Amino acid sequence: xxxxxxxxxxxxxxxxxxxxxxxxxxxxxxxxxxxxxxxxxxxxxxxxxxxxxxxxxxxxxxxxxxxxxxxxxxxxxxxxxxxxxxxxxxxxxxxxxxxxxxxxxxxxxxxxxxxxxxxxxxxxxxxxxxxxxxxxxxxxxxxxxxxxxxxxxxxxxxxxxxxxxxxxxxxxxxxxxxxxxxxxxxxxxxxxxxxxxxxxxxxxxxxxxxxxxxxxxxxxxxxxxxxxxxxxxxxxxxxxxxxxxxxxxxxxxxxxxxxxxxxxxxxxxxxxxxxxxxxxxxxxxxxxxxxxxxxxxxxxxxxxxxxxxxxxxxxxxxxxxxxxxxxxxxxxxxxxxxxxxxxxxxxxxxxxxxxxxxxxxxxxxxxxxxxxxxxxxxxxxxxxxxxxxxxxxxxxxxxxxxxxxxxxxxxxxxxxxxxxxxxxxxxxxxxxxxxxxxxxxxxxxxxxxxxxxxxxxxxxxxxxxxxxxxxxxxxxxxxxxxxxxxxxxxxxxxxxxxxxxxxxxxxxxxxxxxxxxxxxxxxxxxxxxxxxxxxxxxxx
Amino acid sequence: xxxxxxxxxxxxxxxxxxxxxxxxxxxxxxxxxxxxxxxxxxxxxxxxxxxxxxxxxxxxxxxxxxxxxxxxxxxxxxxxxxxxxxxxxxxxxxxxxxxxxxxxxxxxxxxxxxxxxxxxxxxxxxxxxxxxxxxxxxxxxxxxxxxxxxxxxxxxxxxxxxxxxxxxxxxxxxxxxxxxxxxxxxxxxxxxxxxxxxxxxxxxxxxxxxxxxxxxxxxxxxxxxxxx
Numbered sequence: 106x107x108x109x110x111x112x113x114x115x116x117x118x119x120x121x122x123x124x125x126x127x128x129x130x131x132x133x134x135x136x137x138x139x140x141x142x143x144x145x146x147x148x149x150x151x152x153x154x155x156x157x158x159x160x161x162x163x164x165x166x167x168x169x170x171x172x173x174x175x176x177x178x179x180x181x182x183x184x185x186x187x188x189x190x191x192x193x194x195x196x197x198x199x200x201x202x203x204x205x206x207x208x209x210x211x212x213x214x215x216x217x218x219x220x221x222x223x224x225x226x227x228x229x230x231x232x233x234x235x236x237x238x239x240x241x242x243x244x245x246x247x248x249x250x251x252x253x254x255x256x257x258x259x260x261x262x263x264x265x266x267x268x269x270x271x272x273x274x275x276x277x278x279x280x281x282x283x284x285x286x287x288x289x290x291x292x293x294x295x296x297x298x299x300x301x302x303x304x305x306x307x308x309x310x311x312x313x314x315x316x317x318x319x320x321x322x323x324x325x326x327x328x329x330x331x332x333x334x335x336x337x338x339x340x341x342x343x344x345x346x347x348x349x350x351x352x353x354x355x356x357x358x359x360x361x362x363x364x365x366x367x368x369x370x371x372x373x374x375x376x377x378x379x380x381x382x383x384x385x386x387x388x389x390x391x392x393x394x395x396x397x398x399x400x401x402x403x404x405x406x407x408x409x410x411x412x413x414x415x416x417x418x419x420x421x422x423x424x425x426x427x428x429x430x431x432x433x434x435x436x437x438x439x440x441x442x443x444x445x446x447x448x449x450x451x452x453x454x455x456x457x458x459x460x461x462x463x464x465x466x467x468x469x470x471x472x473x474x475x476x477x478x479x480x481x482x483x484x485x486x487x488x489x490x491x492x493x494x495x496x497x498x499x500x501x502x503x504x505x506x507x508x509x510x511x512x513x514x515x516x517x518x519x520x521x522x523x524x525x526x527x528x529x530x531x532x533x534x535x536x537x538x539x540x541x542x543x544x545x546x547x548x549x550x551x552x553x554x555x556x557x558x559x560x561x562x563x564x565x566x567x568x569x570x571x572x573x574x575x576x577x578x579x580x581x582x583x584x585x586x587x588x589x590x591x592x593x594x595x596x597x598x599x600x601x602x603x604x605x606x607x608x609x610x611x612x613x614x615x616x617x618x619x620x621x622x623x624x625x626x627x628x629x630x631x632x633x634x635x636x637x638x639x640x641x642x643x644x645x
Numbered sequence: 646x647x648x649x650x651x652x653x654x655x656x657x658x659x660x661x662x663x664x665x666x667x668x669x670x671x672x673x674x675x676x677x678x679x680x681x682x683x684x685x686x687x688x689x690x691x692x693x694x695x696x697x698x699x700x701x702x703x704x705x706x707x708x709x710x711x712x713x714x715x716x717x718x719x720x721x722x723x724x725x726x727x728x729x730x731x732x733x734x735x736x737x738x739x740x741x742x743x744x745x746x747x748x749x750x751x752x753x754x755x756x757x758x759x760x761x762x763x764x765x766x767x768x769x770x771x772x773x774x775x776x777x778x779x780x781x782x783x784x785x786x787x788x789x790x791x792x793x794x795x796x797x798x799x800x801x802x803x804x805x806x807x808x809x810x811x812x813x814x815x816x817x818x819x820x821x822x823x824x825x826x827x828x829x830x831x832x833x834x835x836x837x838x839x840x841x842x843x844x845x846x847x848x849x850x851x852x853x854x855x856x857x858x859x860x861x862x863x864x865x866x867x868x869x870x871x872x873x
Contacts (some may be wrong), residue, residue: 121669127676166665197668197708217767219672219704223739231732267759271727301763302848304725334722336715367720 108230110137114156117142118149118163118176119195128195131222135229136356146171146179146404153185160229161186162216171404172370173212179406181210188247189240191232195220203527222431240268242276249617252633255280271297278309280325280644285626287313304334308343315347323347338364338374344429345377354385359360362390372401379415392419409448410436417453428459433457435449448477452492478505487513487523491530506535514543519583551577551587558594567598578615596639604639612636660714664707671704694747698782701744705775709838712768716841723765723845728762730792730799737790738848741777750781755791762792762799764872765864768842769801775835776803776868783807784865797851798871806863815857839870848873 115137118405119125126144132140134591141156143149145168152160161180163173173194180186182240195216208291212317213232216225217370236243245254257399258277262270281290294309311326327344341364347359358381365371365378379394395416402408413436420429433453440446454470478485478493485493490509497506509529517523558573574591581587599605619629678700682693715721734756738745745752773790780788784805791802814833836857843853851873861867 121673123673123676124669127673130676197665218668219675219700221675221739221743223742224736227735227739267761268729301727303727303763304723335719336722 108135108226108233110135110160110229113137113159114139115141116149116156116158116161116163116169118144118146118161118173119170120144120164120166123296124164128225131220131225132162135226139604144168149176150179150183150185154183157185157187157190159187159190161190161192163192163212165194170629174210175405177210177212182406185643188243189236191229191236193228193232207399211357235269235272238266239272246280250613250616251280251284251620252630252637255284256637275305275309278306282309282312282316282384284620284629285316285623285628287316287626304330304337308337308339311340311343311347315343315350318350320347320351324351336367338368338371340363341367342374345381349381351447354381357381358385358387358390358552365394370401370509371399372398372405372407374396375401376407376412379412383415383419386422388419388423391589392416392423395419410440410449413439414449414453417457421453421456421460424460426457429453429460430457431561444477445480445489448474448481448485449489451477452496471496475502475505483512487517490529495530495534510539511543514540515547515580516542518547519581521586525574551584552580555590558590562594567594567601570594571598582618583622585619588615588619588622589624589628592619596632597640609636609640609643657714657718657720665709667706671700671725675700675743682747685708689747694744695749697744698778701741701774701778705771705778706834707836708771709775713838713841716845719872723768725763725765725846726762727763728766729758729760730762730801731756733762733764733770733773733801734790734792735768736766737774737777740770740774743779744778744781748781749786750784751779751787752777753787753789755789757792760792760799761792762872763848764846766798767844769870769872772839772842773801773803774833779835780805780807780866780868787863789861789863795871796852797848798873801870801872803866803868804861804863805865806861807865809859809861809864810857810866815859836868839868843870843872846872 109241110132115132117125117128117140118134119128120141122144125144129140129142136361141152141158143152149161149163149167152158163176165173167173167176173196177192177194180514186192191214193214193216194212195218197218204278213236214228216228241257242254245251245257255277258280262273262277262643266273274297278290278293281287281293291310291313292548294306294313297303297306298310307330308327311323312332313327314320314323325343327340327347330340331344334340345357345364348354348360358378361378361381362375365374368374375398377491379391379398382388382391382394395412398412399416402412413432415437417429417432420426421433433450436446436453437450441510451470455467455474458464458466458470462528474493474496483490490513494506494509494513497503497509510527513527514524517527524544528540554573554577558570558577561567561569561573571591571594574587574594577584577587578591592612592615595608595615599608599612612632616629616633616636619632675697678693678696682689685693712721734754738752738754741752775789777788780803784807787806789802789804791804793800793802814836836855840855843855846853853870853872855871856869858867859865
């Protein structure tokens with residue numbers, strides 16, 4: 106039976122007017138009444154901002170150089186698509202192999218050109234059935250309740266629907282990785298592979314090895330896949346990650362370069378290539394990648410002024426100060442409404458004019474930086490603020506430098522990678538133990554808070570203890586111990602004074618934070634099980 | 646002397662872009678044909694059937710050309726997953742639906758709904774579509790598309806009631822690059838493509854393959870695609 110689209114809101118994004126008309130006719134034959142047309146990606150996004158569509162059929166190649174993939178990425182990023190909406194990309198076969206990677210969003214399906222009414226109808230029906238079947242899992246994922254999504258997955262596996270069995274196992278394994286349950290994920294993938302060699306299951310096993318820091322094993326798995334499936338871009342993406350984790354940037358660069366050669370249209374891969382080429386002093390390759398990023402970035406949500414500053418820096422490295430200045434000016438023009446871009450341009454100008462030996466202009470650029478820093482201060486990204494601290498330190502403005510560093514350490518003390526970067530910079534510029542002293546005072550603050558909470562807890566003032574932990578969590582949102590203690594105290598509160606929707610929601614939200622922080626699965630799953638018991642009680 | 650501009654863009658990109666344009670044209674052409682057909686009462690002129698057949702053939706040839714080119718460049722990967730065989734059959738019927746509605750050919754399908762295969766469904770469906778399209782042209786009144794299980798293989802069969810395959814397309818080495826038969830215009834590219842794609846499907850020691858003979862239960866040609 107053909108799908109009936111009478112009540113569905115449909116968006117057709119297609120560059121060619123005659124094809125749009127054709128597709129409209131096809132949808133009309135299936136009962137569609139509410140159809141909106143768009144000829145470019147910009148129009149498609151504007152339409153999605155105005156209406157919530159049930160079905161979006163978007164051509165891969167649209168006017169204005171924005172691809173169907175970019176429309177999907179932007180729609181997901183801006184949350185323009187309802188969770189049960191169907192998003193299909195119309196394309197020809199050759200694009201399929203080069204479509205999404207580990208970082209892109211995946212459409213519900215691809216409609217291969219040229220297509221007939223029957224093909225559209227059949228594909229829509231398939232997508233609709235799949236969406237309905239998986240709604241219980243997708244809705245939980247959308248709400249961030251990954252444990253509940255896994256449980257729903259397990260329940261649906263018991264239904265023994267043969268058509269959906271493998272799809273459910275795939276979701277179960279991917280969700281298990283997300284919550285850090287690598288053992289279950291590995292078992293699911295291995296069980297599948299014992300019966301049948303499937304590339305995505307093999308890839309999954311490699312991802313698990315990567316997550317367990319078994320990088321040699323991960324690299325071997327990805328290499329094997331690339332040998333067998335030379336255009337499997339996801340395998341390249343994960344191989345790059347594994348090499349990076351091993352500290353082998355040269356091999357990572359070689360892998361990402363191979364992937365970009367296969368699919369040069371992916372801006373995120375080009376960004377990775379530029380970053381790695383820059384890091385390994387492959388200036389020509391970095392320049393080529395940054396240039397491609399700037400071109401691909403037009404109309405992309407991934408467009409950023411850091412692409413321009415990256416390109417300008419490569420010119421500086423190759424002693425082409427004039428060319429670097431040209432790019433810095435272009436950046437300021439392209440992002441003229443953005444003060445951060447002005448600040449980045451001024452940072453570049455310091456380097457450029459120093460290279461050119463013009464101290465007067467260096468000073469002018471520095472003054473501009475001081476002014477913009479005063480205006481923007483904490484609104485700036487942390488990496489940029491770290492760079493600002495360096496500039497102030499080098500210009501003997503210790504007061505401004507200390508102010509930034511103090512705040513950065515306070516805010517990101519629990520972010521190990523960033524702290525490593527901060528410590529390295531401080532050791533180079535200011536001297537040993539600068540950061541360590543700051544961290545010590547923060548640790549003491551944490552100890553004092555904990556003591557206060559413990560005192561209240563002993564007195565039986567659970568609410569008071571929870572309040573103190575919430576204060577700490579606001580100050581140290583990335584501290585695993587703080588988050589775990591807060592979850593435990595709310596669960597204790599529920600146990601002693603009863604559950605309420607507020608307590609359940611708030612505990613679930615902190616558990617989701619704990620998952621994001623990468624806290625071990627066994628620690629989280631105990632807490633999730635306790636919360637689920639209370640949830641069930643309240644539902645009954 | 647090499648053309649510098651072409652070198653900088655890259656031939657694969659030019660080829661892909663051209664294929665994309667032609668595919669858009671084919672989609673529009675099919676839609677226009679469909680609109681024109683609606684103007685005519687049944688029985689519709691035979692030319693529509695020929696036009697539909699030719700657009701299908703152009704589409705198949707383009708896809709085969711690009712896929713084989715990419716295989717040759719080692720820039721091609723199969724997207725192997727589990728698929729219900731009935732879904733692939735349904736897709737082929739959907740692709741052939743317009744041509745079927747224009748002719749008096751009966752496309753019979755036989756497939757157990759519980760039969761699953763492991764393959765790149767887009768490629769397999771395209772390869773089979775080309776051959777069903779050909780069968781529709783050379784049969785008298787019917788084509789049978791069936792799926793069965795033979796030991797460790799899932800077998801897609803296409804049988805018709807036509808005159809059967811010519812001698813040069815039976816039990817030949819399909820791996821040989823096809824030669825153009827200037828008299829019939831038959832290149833055998835469809836069989837070459839099906840064999841190439843079948844061979845890419847591997848499970849353990851088993852590999853996919855094709856067989857052609859004139860053993861159709863209706864007395865005509867029979868094509869069989871074996872997937873491990």
